Amino acid sequence: MAAMRAAILEEHGEPLSIEDIDAPEPDPKGAVVEVEACGVCRSDWHGWQGDWGWLGLETQPGQILGHEPAGTVVAVGEDVTTVSEGDHVAVPFNLGDGTCPQCRRGFSNTCENVMPLGFVEPVQGAFAEELHVPFADHNLVSLPDGVSSVDMAGLGCRFMTSFHALAHRADVEAGDWVSVHGVGGVGLSAVHIADALGANVIAVDLDDGKLEKARELGAVETVNAGDAENVAAEVKAIADGGADVSMDALGIAATCQNSVKSLGTHGQHLQVGLTTQDEQGTIELPTDAMVMQEIEFIGSLGMPPTRYDEIFRLVATGKLRPADVVSETIGLEDVNDKLEAMTDYETEGIPVIDEF
Incomplete structure (x- = not known):
């Protein structure tokens, strides 16, 4: 059996071990993908920290992390x-079985038997030279001709997650005010996508460098949450009474609450960020104000792979540029440095592994 390099979780919060292990082989309905690029995402940080036990998703030792891959199919099962x-394919992070009622209705991102790539033992992740993808006919997304794996790597999670939230879950219309709270990889993607959809975007973060990047990607206004006496009040002042749509792209209590409080009457809050050990899945909200203003609280998870073509059509015309959110390319041996940097929110945009 052939060998490959992979970054393996040994202990939560400790450096991943870079090892040579057996390469995967396809099961009858699966395929093996040679990974050419894989983003390093804050969700990987959550898995590395041992978060999400409250969701039944605490990543166990021995797991290969990584869930934003693009690459080339090198082997397929006999039933594919x-x-x-x-x-040349991208691999969504929320893999479905293609047969449950949710998948049959087109909502495979919420498959009843969902397999989160790189977080549970049956689907080892893409911090490796190769990975196995179950139910390949259903899960793999063919990429358009001429695009690079590095440029497409972020589509596996952050970019398409933001697109699904803004284009499918919320009612973003031209001229709407959209505030994005937390402009890491998913937040910067949201800024760029909301701008492409015709919205006026307000970016909120603690880091001036990230806010400057948000302006480059289309934000018309920015708010430094560390300098602002009242973040929600500043957003409301800019947005003439409140944002029409607001996203928590980070998943901590402050960003979620600021996002909800930033909304005007009939506003829509998008919850994309998942929480940390501090919140453990529960955040206090101003429910009475939400009732009085008829505010909607909308959860959004990933994106069905059957709708990726919507992104590809916008990429083809230059209206969306996922490559602009990629901040740097790194080697597999650099992944631990990036995970450490995420502890203090020191990464900007999407770092992508392209050397394995």
């Missing part, structure tokens, strides 16, 4: 019919 060796 629409995927072939040599296909």
